[in-house]
Amino acid sequence: MEEILRDDERLDFLLAEDLRIIQSPSVFSFSLDAVLLARFAYVPIRSGEIVDLCAGNGAIPLFLSARTKANITAVELQERLANMAERSIQYNGLENRIHMVNDDVIGIASKIGYEKYDTVTCNPPYFPAEGASEKNLLEHVAIARHEIRLTLEQAVQSASELLKQGGKAAFVHRPGRLLDIVTAMRANRLEPKRIRFVYPKEGKEANTLLIEGIKDGKPDLKVLPPLYVYGADDEYTDEVRLLLYGQQG
Numbered sequence: 001m002e003e004i005l006r007d008d009e010r011l012d013f014l015l016a017e018d019l020r021i022i023q024s025p026s027v028f029s030f031s032l033d034a035v036l037l038a039r040f041a042y043v044p045i046r047s048g049e050i051v052d053l054c055a056g057n058g059a060i061p062l063f064l065s066a067r068t069k070a071n072i073t074a075v076e077l078q079e080r081l082a083n084m085a086e087r088s089i090q091y092n093g094l095e096n097r098i099h100m101v102n103d104d105v106i107g108i109a110s111k112i113g114y115e116k117y118d119t120v121t122c123n124p125p126y127f128p129a130e131g132a133s134e135k136n137l138l139e140h141v142a143i144a145r146h147e148i149r150l151t152l153e154q155a156v157q158s159a160s161e162l163l164k165q166g167g168k169a170a171f172v173h174r175p176g177r178l179l180d181i182v183t184a185m186r187a188n189r190l191e192p193k194r195i196r197f198v199y200p201k202e203g204k205e206a207n208t209l210l211i212e213g214i215k216d217g218k219p220d221l222k223v224l225p226p227l228y229v230y231g232a233d234d235e236y237t238d239e240v241r242l243l244l245y246g247q248q249g
Helices: 034-038 059-065 079-091 139-145 151-164 176-187 238-247
Strands: 010-014 017-025 049-053 069-075 098-102 117-122 161-175 190-199 209-214
Touching: 010 059, 017 059, 017 079, 034 059, 034 069, 034 139, 034 161, 034 190, 034 209, 034 238, 049 151, 059 069, 059 079, 069 079, 079 098, 098 151, 117 151, 151 190, 161 176, 161 190, 176 190, 176 209, 190 238
Parallel strands: 049 069, 049 117, 069 098, 117 161
Antiparallel strands: 010 017, 161 209, 190 209
8 A cells, every 4th residue: 555655645435436546635635526526427338438627636537437337538737636546546456447648628639539539527627716826825726626727618618629429528516607607518519408406405505516518419408406415414415425425324
């Protein structure tokens, strides 16, 4: 174990998938958003090609690997995070199914191929670049959370460039950016087809949205039932426990 961990890194469990992931409190740890996106996105079961953009330390590709036998390409700009993801992939013996690319999401199709992928997932930076220095002193976290190196529109454009006609792109974002993401998707030939709002608990405002579009699809948006993270007892709901742990309470 020691040879795969560096500095303050630790090896955490992905319980529902029976996998392990390298994380660091000073660099990056995945959030519930990654779990939700990986479970929400359409993936081909037996074969196909998937790309995960803004892959961070590789959580979404690892989650997806439990749902599909397709090849997964993970793209992450930050070298430290990409290296952590690469070591997690190796630790889990998934080198033949997940390929890590340490590169910019902007223009990535020119390097890994235009219009050849069945599915693209993306957990992009949520917040404007302004104020990033005050909100996050750590550069790794600031880049992951703020639009310093990648805007929402650029992420959507890259996803569209990668997808085959009829391919599906799934994003996780904040409800306040709903109109922005729908506008960007339609401007890039991605027709929104499914959307789901995630709420901390009943009676609270939604704080996360999941949205999926089809490249050159016909208009027909389905709004899925709400997902509540916590119940009245402030414990995870059965649905979220199932997503995280593979079992209900």
